[in-house]
Amino acid sequence: EDQVTQSPEALRLQEGESSSLNCSYTVSGLRGLFWYRQDPGKGPEFLFTLYSAGEEKEKERLKATLTKKESFLHITAPKPEDSATYLCAVRTHTGRRALTFGSGTRLQVQP
Amino acid sequence: GAGVSQTPSNKVTEKGKYVELRCDPISGHTALYWYRQSLGQGPEFLIYFQGTGAADDSGLPNDRFFAVRPEGSVSTLKIQRTERGDSAVYLCASSLGAGVGEALHFGNGTRLTVT
Numbered sequence: 666e667d668q669v670t671q672s673p674e675a676l677r678l679q680e681g682e683s684s685s686l687n688c689s690y691t692v693s694g695l696r697g698l699f700w701y702r703q704d705p706g707k708g709p710e711f712l713f714t715l716y717s718a719g720e721e722k723e724k725e726r727l728k729a730t731l732t733k734k735e736s737f738l739h740i741t742a743p744k745p746e747d748s749a750t751y752l753c754a755v756r757t758h759t760g761r762r763a764l765t766f767g768s769g770t771r772l773q774v775q776p
Numbered sequence: 777g778a779g780v781s782q783t784p785s786n787k788v789t790e791k792g793k794y795v796e797l798r799c800d801p802i803s804g805h806t807a808l809y810w811y812r813q814s815l816g817q818g819p820e821f822l823i824y825f826q827g828t829g830a831a832d833d834s835g836l837p838n839d840r841f842f843a844v845r846p847e848g849s850v851s852t853l854k855i856q857r858t859e860r861g862d863s864a865v866y867l868c869a870s871s872l873g874a875g876v877g878e879a880l881h882f883g884n885g886t887r888l889t890v891t
Binding site: 669697701711716756761769 | 880883
């Protein structure tokens with residue numbers, strides 16, 4: 666059974682304090698790893714897709730990286746508006762089209 | 777452009793009642809997904825449509841849950857004999873196709889409360 670585990674569950678940072686969120690996965694053949702951002706009362710908003718170990722993608726203060734066992738979402742010099750829950754999801758070789766999500770990391774950036 | 781639209785945004789119902797939740801996907805998106813999200817958890821897959829047919833309904837928890845997409849666009853999730861444990865946010869997502877890299881685009885969900 667595919668498993669996605671995110672850590673930490675919650676993270677509080679000061680504005681400008683860089684950090685990383687972790688997503689570890691145990692799957693039967695990864696076809697894609699997805700990062701989403703979710704604001705309270707809203708649906709998840711797509712950020713990145715990563716396909717293979719060594720791949721990196723960047724968007725503003727966010728950079729996502731992928732290894733064979735885990736993915737990291739690095740947040741450089743965060744701002745209060747980066748506060749949200751960050752979700753990781755995988756699509757695998759089982760042929761299932763649906764994404765399997767982790768429980769997310771709740772990030773709070775204080776000014 | 778218009779995103780995924782879900783109605784109602786909130787629904788309160790009594791235990792044992794029947795409810796319908798509606799999803800309007802992004803125009804032209806052939807794939808449509810329903811997920812359920814409980815507080816503090818990630819979205820949990822329920823059912824996936826490719827066109828009009830349910831290609832994967834393995835996430836539906838029991839036979840009280842049913843979904844349709846008769847014309848390959850709008851979808852309705854139907855829950856019979858609701859239970860308090862059905863309370864959650866029901867999310868709908870769509871994607872342009874079924875490619876491995878296709879990202880899902882989510883609506884803002886329907887918050888269902890069963891009293």
